[in-house]
Amino acid sequence: MxxxxxxxxxxxxxxxxxxxxxxxxxxxxxxxxxxxxxxxxxxxxxxxxxxxxxxxxxxxxxxxxxxxxxxxxxxxxxxxxxxxxxxxxxxxAFPTTAPDAVFFGPDTYRMANAAVAHVKTRDRPVRRVVDIGCGSGAGAIAVAKRVPDAEVLAVDINEAALRFTRVNSALAGTSGVRVSRSDLLDGVDGRFDLIISNPPFMIDPAGRAYRDGGGEHGHGLSLAIVDAAAARLEPGGSLVLFSGTEIIGGRDPLREAAADHLDGTGLAWTYLEVDPDVYGEELDGPAYPHAERIAVVLLEATRPA
Structure with missing residues (x-):
């Protein structure tokens, strides 16, 4: 319905x-x-x-x-x-307070746009794609529209997200999108030419799954996705990760941690602040007592062909 x-x-x-x-x-x-x-x-x-x-x-x-x-x-x-x-x-619906809430907002637009831009500039074919923590499925569907012959997996642990993604894929007519439950990549096999993700990245005292990124700085899930991608990318394959980070005294703890996780993987990577100042209202709360700002960032990592 x-x-x-x-x-x-x-x-x-x-x-x-x-x-x-x-x-x-x-x-x-x-x-x-x-x-x-x-x-x-x-x-x-x-x-x-x-x-x-x-x-x-x-x-x-x-x-x-x-x-x-x-x-x-x-x-x-x-x-x-x-x-x-x-x-x-x-x-x-708003407000997204339920434990199984499926978020959609400005970060969804940014992440999907970044994935589309990567596909457009990529010089190698895209045969197999996965959207980790697909939410509404916007990223997977946007990519599937550009590479209609590719197998595109949309995975999440949230049954509500999987339900909405199935509906949204049918609405868009993207028959190449395959929706399945998976914790990161544990529930799917094989390697990928493209891995995309916009995981939760906030520090959320309530621990809401759609919002809380895990760890001291809210980037535990982002780093787990970096690790999963490093193990499952094909030669020439890329990770497009849209995330966020608190900036503390001019330091970016996500960038520092990502550098450690990527060291020795052989992946070439770039890291860009897409917007240096978002969710400013969070700075008034107890979760960000030392942050001077919250930024959203784009990490792209590619395995040499």
Whole structure:
């Protein structure tokens, strides 16, 4: 039913660009945004609504999919639909507080764009790809559209993410995407020409799986992906890792740790700060007492052919 709902929204010309949680909350706090008045308010901004706000066909499909919650006159959707690369992607509603929440936002756009840019500039064929921690599947689907003959695996440990990725792949018509459960690469065999990932990288005291990157600085999962890629890349194969890091006294602990993990692997790598200052609101909390800023970064590593 989520697929049918996505098709209906697409046919109606629905589009929505998902913003950061802080911006989302700020916009929704405006008095005029207290309740939804249409499709984008409900399925983009996650605002409460009542009977008659949405077309009957939409509410019927939401009901059938189990994503419509009724609480008196306050109805809510458990999902959002966001636009990227001329496609629609279903993912979790705001706020993403559930343990199995599937995040979609500015980092999703950045990661998928980086993966597409890598594919476009690559001088070797791409036959086998894996998106580790695929979430909504945006990265895997964007790559599959550029290399339609490749086998593209989308893997995650979150069953909700796998469900949404299947829906999103069907919406996009990317039949080459194969969705399966895997902890990193433990559940899939073989080597890869391209490994992409946008893992959780925040320090999250609540330990939410979609957000907490693990370790002292929140980059434990990113380093585990670096290690997995170093063991499974084909000659000429590449890792495109979009992550984040706290900067402490001008030092980047993720870059330092990545250098240690890549030393001796034979991989050539580059590291770029994509945005030097994101999630500034986190600096007011207890998780980042020593950080002067949080940056998002792109690490690309390639095994020589």
């Amino acid at each position: 989520l697929l049918r709902l996505g098709v209906l929204l697409r046919d109606r010309g629905y589009t929505f660009t998902t913003v950061t949680p802080a911006t989302h909350a700020r916009v929704n706090r405006r008095p005029e945004n207290a309740r939804a008045e249409g499709l984008r308010d409900v399925l983009g901004w996650s605002r409460p609504f009542g009977n008659g706000v949405l077309p009957e066909q939409v509410t019927e499909l939401m009901d059938a999919a189990g994503v419509l919650v009724r609480d008196g006159d306050d109805w809510r959707s458990l999902v959002r639909y966001s636009s990227y690369d001329s496609e629609l992607f279903v993912h979790s």
